[in-house]
Amino acid sequence: MVVKTLTGNYAVAYAVKLARVNVVSAYPITPQTTIVEKLSEMIEKGELNARMIRVESEHSALAAVYGAASAGARAFTATSSHGLLYMHEVVWWAAGSRIPLVMAVVTRAIGPPWNIHVDHQDILDQRDSGWIIAVAQENQEVLDLTLQAFKISEDPRVYLPMMVGLDGFILSHTTAPVDIPDQELVDSWLPPRRQPYIIAPESEVVMGNIAPDEDHFMMRYSMAASMEAAKKVIEEVDKEYGEIFGRSYGGLVECYKCEDAEYFVVIMGSWAGDAKKAVDTLREQNIPVGVVRIRFVRPWPREKLLEILSGAKGVLVFDRAVSMGSTGILFSEVAQTLYPLNISLKGLVAGLAGVDVGPSRIEAEILKFIKQAEEGAIYTPTEWILPEKYAGRYPSSPKEVIAK
Amino acid sequence: MTVNIKRIPKKKFLMPGNAACPGCPETMGMRYLKMALGDNFVMVIPAGCSSVIQGIAPRSGIYAPILNIVFAAGASAAAGMKAGFESIGRKDVEVVVWAGDGGTGDIGFQALSGAAERDDDILYICVDNEAYMNTGIQRSSLTPYGAWTTTTWTGKREHKKNIPLIMIAHGVKYVATASVGYPTDFIAKVKKASQIRGFKYIHLLAPCPVGWRFDPALTGEIGQLAVKTGLFPLYEYENGKFQLSPLARRYKDPSNRVPVVEYLKLQGRYKHLINKPEEIKKIEEYIESIWYMIDVLEKAFNPKEEARKLLGSL
Amino acid sequence: MNVNSKPVLEEPKTVFFAPISHPSPGSVGKTGTWRTHKPVVDLDKCTGCLICWLYCPEDTIIRLENDKVSIDYEYCKGCGICAHQCPFDAIQMVPEG
Ligand SMILES: Cc1ncc(C[n+]2csc(CCOP(=O)(O)OP(=O)(O)O)c2C)c(N)n1
Numbered sequence: 001m002v003v004k005t006l007t008g009n010y011a012v013a014y015a016v017k018l019a020r021v022n023v024v025s026a027y028p029i030t031p032q033t034t035i036v037e038k039l040s041e042m043i044e045k046g047e048l049n050a051r052m053i054r055v056e057s058e059h060s061a062l063a064a065v066y067g068a069a070s071a072g073a074r075a076f077t078a079t080s081s082h083g084l085l086y087m088h089e090v091v092w093w094a095a096g097s098r099i100p101l102v103m104a105v106v107t108r109a110i111g112p113p114w115n116i117h118v119d120h121q122d123i124l125d126q127r128d129s130g131w132i133i134a135v136a137q138e139n140q141e142v143l144d145l146t147l148q149a150f151k152i153s154e155d156p157r158v159y160l161p162m163m164v165g166l167d168g169f170i171l172s173h174t175t176a177p178v179d180i181p182d183q184e185l186v187d188s189w190l191p192p193r194r195q196p197y198i199i200a201p202e203s204e205v206v207m208g209n210i211a212p213d214e215d216h217f218m219m220r221y222s223m224a225a226s227m228e229a230a231k232k233v234i235e236e237v238d239k240e241y242g243e244i245f246g247r248s249y250g251g252l253v254e255c256y257k258c259e260d261a262e263y264f265v266v267i268m269g270s271w272a273g274d275a276k277k278a279v280d281t282l283r284e285q286n287i288p289v290g291v292v293r294i295r296f297v298r299p300w301p302r303e304k305l306l307e308i309l310s311g312a313k314g315v316l317v318f319d320r321a322v323s324m325g326s327t328g329i330l331f332s333e334v335a336q337t338l339y340p341l342n343i344s345l346k347g348l349v350a351g352l353a354g355v356d357v358g359p360s361r362i363e364a365e366i367l368k369f370i371k372q373a374e375e376g377a378i379y380t381p382t383e384w385i386l387p388e389k390y391a392g393r394y395p396s397s398p399k400e401v402i403a404k
Numbered sequence: 405m406t407v408n409i410k411r412i413p414k415k416k417f418l419m420p421g422n423a424a425c426p427g428c429p430e431t432m433g434m435r436y437l438k439m440a441l442g443d444n445f446v447m448v449i450p451a452g453c454s455s456v457i458q459g460i461a462p463r464s465g466i467y468a469p470i471l472n473i474v475f476a477a478g479a480s481a482a483a484g485m486k487a488g489f490e491s492i493g494r495k496d497v498e499v500v501v502w503a504g505d506g507g508t509g510d511i512g513f514q515a516l517s518g519a520a521e522r523d524d525d526i527l528y529i530c531v532d533n534e535a536y537m538n539t540g541i542q543r544s545s546l547t548p549y550g551a552w553t554t555t556t557w558t559g560k561r562e563h564k565k566n567i568p569l570i571m572i573a574h575g576v577k578y579v580a581t582a583s584v585g586y587p588t589d590f591i592a593k594v595k596k597a598s599q600i601r602g603f604k605y606i607h608l609l610a611p612c613p614v615g616w617r618f619d620p621a622l623t624g625e626i627g628q629l630a631v632k633t634g635l636f637p638l639y640e641y642e643n644g645k646f647q648l649s650p651l652a653r654r655y656k657d658p659s660n661r662v663p664v665v666e667y668l669k670l671q672g673r674y675k676h677l678i679n680k681p682e683e684i685k686k687i688e689e690y691i692e693s694i695w696y697m698i699d700v701l702e703k704a705f706n707p708k709e710e711a712r713k714l715l716g717s718l
Numbered sequence: 719m720n721v722n723s724k725p726v727l728e729e730p731k732t733v734f735f736a737p738i739s740h741p742s743p744g745s746v747g748k749t750g751t752w753r754t755h756k757p758v759v760d761l762d763k764c765t766g767c768l769i770c771w772l773y774c775p776e777d778t779i780i781r782l783e784n785d786k787v788s789i790d791y792e793y794c795k796g797c798g799i800c801a802h803q804c805p806f807d808a809i810q811m812v813p814e815g
Pocket residue numbers: 451452453454474475476503504505506507508533534535536537538539544
């Protein structure tokens with residue numbers, strides 16, 4: 001084990017190297033670019049024995065690693081924002097064919113206008129596709145999750161591709177000390193690549209010709225079943241990883257000061273760190289609040305959330321992505337999970353395009369929410385935390401704009 | 405390289421009972437592909453008639469392992485497959501893209517150009533039936549001038565995009581044109597290409613009875629007429645050298661060519677222009693321009709060194 | 719050394735429906751029923767040149783011992799290419815009765 005000061009992007013690259021990936025392909029896009037740059041360097045220096053395909057687009061990048069994976073290789077790609085949207089068609093194709101594959105997504109806003117800063121609009125746009133989707137909070141977790149992604153994706157109970165999200169710039173370009181596990185230890189923990197079939201002369205497998213509608217239907221059903229099975233696999237992998245490498249994160253969700261909490265913040269990604277700071281401050285004032293950090297968006301941790309939140313008085317969801325015409329995306333997931341419970345529920349859309357929110361604002365929002373909830377159960381699907389520049393000039397609910 | 409029909413093994417090269425229309429040029433081509441390559445290859449097939457021809461799972465009508473892939477990703481998925489095989493020590497597996505003219509010259513062109521420029525070790529075959537047949541005969545950039553399609557009801561106004569020439573301009577290892585009308589020529593070209601490492605491109609003309617509106621018994625004959633009229637010259641470009649295929653050489657001389665109306669009149673897609681001399685003239689002029697270009701290519705990429713020197717001194 | 723040089727094919731451990739097929743005849747059934755005309759070979763005229771066999775888009779021409787040919791009527795779609803290409807006029811297209 002070595003501790004190095006690494007950016008989130010380099011942490012991804014080190015994990016890919018430790019997983020002994022055979023084929024890498026990617027196309028540059030800020031803030032993902034330094035992942036491929038680092039991997040190219042590792043390959044050219046002979047530190048990583050892999051093929052690098054320098055494609056002409058992201059559509060081709062994912063198609064290329066998917067082709068390699070179909071032939072039996074462990075393969076990896078990385079992208080962000082418009083690159084991910086450009087891949088979208090292949091994202092679905094890869095999942096539907098049940099070929100294990102790993103992709104890093106450096107989360108970034110979607111244009112127009114051009115913007116390279118963090119939000120979760122890009123990765124959450126993929127949530128119906130059949131990929132396992134996880135999002136990290138910090139650089140160490142980026143490395144650990146990327147490494148685990150190979151084991152989860154290649155587990156015969158799962159056989160679905162997996163994407164690992166890390167927040168643009170906040171993680172991707174910010175350094176932090178990262179433990180890099182020993183290669184021998186990784187080799188003994190991560191088995192050789194497993195997959196359900198390969199497309200090769202001797203296998204005579206044909207992937208993807210037209211199937212009867214009923215069978216097509218059952219393929220979707222079986223993906224859903226594998227997503228359910230993945231929940232257990234994710235917990236297992238998190239636990240054994242902790243035993244071997246000394247770090248566990250709680251599996252599908254991380255609970256922070258949840259045990260005696262009455263109010264909860266649900267949040268995902270790097271700003272969960274800010275939420276934890278806010279909770280620390282509130283705890284000093286004996287306010288019973290905790291943070292539930294969503295680590296996996298797919299499979300959605302329904303059972304676990306119900307277990308944690310069923311005794312809650314209120315749940316406040318922070319969303320860095322919105323489904324236009326509806327609510328924040330995590331909010332709608334949380335709301336449908338908590339539907340049978342009579343809990344105060346509020347969704348806040350904030351931090352789009354990297355607009356800073358910070359611990360003190362989160363703290364204020366929690367206090368406001370608790371006050372509202374104590375006055376009587378509330379259900380507020382969407383409020384927006386507007387950037388300081390515009391706050392006060394516009395109502396926090398888009399609905400009120402029309403009412404005026 | 406010559407191919408003796410009698411020496412081709414007595415075995416199956418296609419699974420009968422597939423979904424191709426009667427007289428389909430694509431299944432003809434698939435048989436020749438397997439005759440040329442034997443068993444050690446995989447196919448990558450982007451959306452098109454060939455996706456449908458396979459028929460209904462769990463059976464497949466094409467006698468080969470296949471990765472079906474989204475429309476635009478034929479070349480990129482194949483490049484990845486090849487790298488995947490190589491990275492696990494299987495350098496011998498041939499990866500073949502089998503894509504339509506739309507999958508090649510339109511939506512898949514970016515990926516094709518990328519793979520060609522990288523010199524990825526794959527064999528790319530464009531099965532050119534001159535329209536989007538799978539979606540019901542819409543024009544592609546490879547539909548020829550004058551042809552009726554369901555998006556060019558009065559005939560396409562632009563000429564066919566010359567993809568093989570664009571591939572030559574990429575400086576790839578091997579480019580050839582072929583026609584299902586001349587099976588052994590195509591088989592020989594596939595065999596030759598499979599022995600070359602790097603990017604190989606073969607453009608296979610595939611007259612489609614459904615989209616071109618002719619009697620399905622004529623698929624082979626129309627494939628021959630395209631060559632005999634001079635519309636579709638057969639040639640090879642290999643490592644910087646260009647040459648007309650032996651059976652096409654005689655059509656360099658216009659007096660040896662079959663008049664193009666003989667080709668046009670067999671096809672319903674040209675019905676509206678068959679009595680318009682000015683339209684026929686346009687097509688004849690196109691043939692002239694094609695052969696002018698062949699002449700230039702022969703001089704520019706001549707196996708004889710003098711011509712190359714000549715060009716160098718210009 | 720690359721420990722991952724060979725993938726392991728392992729059976730999935732959940733309900734598993736994958737979009738997988740294998741080459742086999744009849745992927746849309748017995749296509750012989752599509753025919754309006756059927757090719758009939760005159761073995762006396764047939765020289766065994768195999769031109770028809772080469773051009774048949776369906777692989778439904780059977781090579782006999784001496785390379786003379788017969789037709790697999792279960793799947794032949796009746797396109798008529800074989801009859802059109804035969805240099806010896808040894809195949810006739812006959813309306814299906
Ligand atoms: C992204 C995308 N756009 C459109 C289609 C619909 N589509 C399927 S096949 C096809 C045309 C295929 O034409 P070509 O490549 O010439 O092959 P052919 O069917 O003629 O053999 C189209 C437009 C698709 N499958 N995917």
